[in-house]
Amino acid sequence: MTISINGTNGLIQAYDYQVLTTGFSYTFAAGTQVLVINPAGTLATGTITMPALPSDGMTITVESTQQVTALTMSGNGGTIVGAAIQLIPNQPLSWVYRTSNTTWYPFSGGAGRATALVSGTSQASTSGTSIDFTGLPSWVNRITIMFSGVSTSGTSAYRFQLRVGGAAVTSNYTTASFAVTTAVSQTTGAGVATDGWGFQVASASSTQHGQIILSKLSSNTWAGTGQSYDSLATERIAVIAGRAFSVGTVDGVRITTAGGTDTFDAGSINILYE
Numbered sequence: 001m002t003i004s005i006n007g008t009n010g011l012i013q014a015y016d017y018q019v020l021t022t023g024f025s026y027t028f029a030a031g032t033q034v035l036v037i038n039p040a041g042t043l044a045t046g047t048i049t050m051p052a053l054p055s056d057g058m059t060i061t062v063e064s065t066q067q068v069t070a071l072t073m074s075g076n077g078g079t080i081v082g083a084a085i086q087l088i089p090n091q092p093l094s095w096v097y098r099t100s101n102t103t104w105y106p107f108s109g110g111a112g113r114a115t116a117l118v119s120g121t122s123q124a125s126t127s128g129t130s131i132d133f134t135g136l137p138s139w140v141n142r143i144t145i146m147f148s149g150v151s152t153s154g155t156s157a158y159r160f161q162l163r164v165g166g167a168a169v170t171s172n173y174t175t176a177s178f179a180v181t182t183a184v185s186q187t188t189g190a191g192v193a194t195d196g197w198g199f200q201v202a203s204a205s206s207t208q209h210g211q212i213i214l215s216k217l218s219s220n221t222w223a224g225t226g227q228s229y230d231s232l233a234t235e236r237i238a239v240i241a242g243r244a245f246s247v248g249t250v251d252g253v254r255i256t257t258a259g260g261t262d263t264f265d266a267g268s269i270n271i272l273y274e
Contacts, residue, residue: 020046026062027051028078037064037087044135048084049074056099061108063092065249070120072135075104082106085139086118122270126188129263130256133271134163138249141216143273145253147228150208150267152201156257159196160212162222162244163252170195175224175242181235197224198258199238207266212240214253221245 015034018026020043026035027049035048046068050060073080081103084093094108120133125147136143140239145160152158176192177199197212212226216256222244230236255269 004114004118010130021174022046025049025109033055034061035063037066037068039064039066039231042067042069043152044130045070045072046087047072050076050078050080050095050097050104052076054078054097054099054104054252058097059094059107060097061068061092061094062087062102063090065089065120070139071157075102078102078104080104085137113172120271122268125255125264125267125269127264129260130168130254131264131269132163132168132252133255134166134252136251138251138252140273142248143214143250143253143271145214145226145255145269145271147211147255147269148209148267150269151206151265152262153265154204154262155201156201156259156262157193157198158208158223158228159193159198159254159256159258160214160226160240161196161254161256162214162247162250164248164250167192167250168254168256169247172215172246173197173242173244177238177240177242179230179236179238193242193258195258196244196256197226197240197242199228199240201229203232205232206236207232210238216250217243218239220247222247222250 014031015036016032017036020037020039022044024046028051030051048062064087066089071084071086072082092109095104096107097104123131125131173194173196175197208228210226210228210231212224214222214224217223224242227239228241
């Protein structure tokens with residue numbers, strides 16, 4: 001902790017500067033009001049605990065120069081209104097304490113929000129029968145799956161599935177898709193699916209470019225829409241829509257094919273989530 005007494009301005013200032021790592025646990029010491037976190041890179045998880053005996057009107061500010069993807073906050077006997085669930089780089093959050101009801105209230109920076117898009121790590125879709133993105137935090141409300149130049153060894157339809165409890169959800173979907181070719185009036189490859197969002201492909205040489213957006217509608221229902229452009233099949237565009245229902249807490253997504261036997265042989269896939 002660093003303390004500065006400025007006689008000219010009549011201020012007593014106390015802050016703490018920390019170079020933290022993933023999985024950190026930090027508790028505000030008595031008198032510390034500002035925490036500056038300066039990690040080397042994005043941190044997956046961390047915990048911040050408020051001071052034990054705060055005075056009425058005390059303010060606490062937290063700021064990080066890097067993303068903290070999944071943050072847990074503890075009131076240390078008090079209640080935190082708008083507890084932060086992540087830290088966005090260079091966007092400080094502040095709370096003020098009210099003794100009469102032992103509550104911290106957010107007053108600066110929009111505490112508790114999770115507005116920044118978090119990028120996954122791009123994966124090459126050049127082998128295997130499925131591509132998985134795992135470890136998503138429980139607060140995720142929207143997932144965008146992006147793909148470029150993706151191809152498989154066969155003609156089985158693509159499938160985009162949620163993961164719950166570390167496993168892909170393969171039922172409780174109601175989805176449909178169709179494809180439009182260069183002739184606007186011509187539609188082909190229409191189909192419905194109950195094992196994920198997906199679309200048909202024209203041939204094993206097809207390469208897909210596009211995105212699927214999955215949005216949390218309620219605690220156990222997700223809506224999804226998307227488009228895919230096939231650059232090797234007569235300017236073919238697939239349109240996808242549908243929902244997943246009766247699912248638990250989503251912790252990832254899987255990209256595979258119907259039946260799960262065709263292998264990926266080209267392209268790359270990544271996700272954004274918020």
